[in-house]
Amino acid sequence: MEHARSATVVGVVGAGGGVGASTFAALLARRLSRGTATALVDLDPAAAGIDVVLGLEDADGARWPDLRGAGGDVPGADVLALLPRWGACAVLSADRTRPEPVDAGVRVDVLHALARTLGALVLDLGRGAVVEGDAPLPACDAVVVVARPDLRCVAGALALRPRLAASGAPHGLVVRGAGPAGLAAADLADATGLDVWHAGRDDRGLAARAERVGLGGRGPATRAAEAVARRLPAGGIGW
Structure with a gap:
């Protein structure tokens, strides 16, 4: 059903x-939320939860395990009302204390609802x-691959x-920093066959700043998010 x-x-x-x-995804969502209603959705089952990255782990609001009963034709506005906020951006995160997977059908229905609303x-x-x-790659209007110019990321991007x-x-690729063997963004593109959408310096102080004051500022990671936001297509039809 579409x-x-x-x-x-x-x-x-x-x-x-x-x-x-995950940091790039958060900064991109924050950038997009300046112009339109936006949600950042955690779909990485191996991670501790995007709320931890954002410093929202103690914030009130629903996480994926709280939406286990949200199958079917879910009203997107009702889902949004349950979610914690990171500035103007709604956040749907995994829960590090409740790592049990959510049914794939529920996940799809919730994403449908949010995509119809935002x-x-x-x-x-x-x-x-x-x-x-x-x-859910076929549902995406664009997919960003974040990488460093090193052999490990070459292998990962090829996979x-x-x-x-x-x-x-x-x-396309967002390439952070320079490789230890002198590899550059162009070398990563040549080795993987993927276009470079943005290449910039590694924001080495980002993790420390995020621990102290949260994600933000005008560093290389923020500039990368702004560059990608400018090239995104408009939304489409169907899921």
């Missing part, structure tokens, strides 16, 4: 662990789910590429 939707849906996935994909939806995807074909190509969604 559902008319208004949201621009953007998937974000890391080419490897520790490349900052202007933008940013999905923080698990790399394993993308490789295994369990991530993602068949699923990205099959999805039909535009996809």
Whole structure:
């Protein structure tokens, strides 16, 4: 069944662990929320929860386990009313204290509801789910692969590429920093066959700043999110 939707849906996935994909997804969602109603959705079952990244782990509001009964034709406004906020952005996170998986059908119905209600939806995807074909790539208007220019991310991006190509969604690399062996963003693009959507310096102080005062500022990661936001297509029809 297809559902008319208004949201621009953007998937974000890391080419490897520790490349900052969740941080980038959060900054992209925050940037989009300046212009339209936006939600950041945690779809990485291996992570501790995007709420931890944002400093919202103690904030009131629903997490995925609280929505287990939300199957069927879910009113998106009702879901939004339950979610914690990070500034103007709604956040649907996993719960580190309740790691049990949510039924795939419920997950799809909730995403349908949000996509019908919002202007933008940013999905923080698990790399394993993308490789295994369990991530909602066909629903995305664009997919961002966050990577560093190193051999580990070359291998990771190559593992993602068949699923990205099959999805039909535009996809590209956001490359952070320089590689330890002198590799650059162009080398990563040549090795993987993926276009570079943005390449910038590594924001080495980002993690420390986030611990102290939360994500924000005008560093390289924020500039990367702004660059990607400018090139996103408008939302489509169907899921």
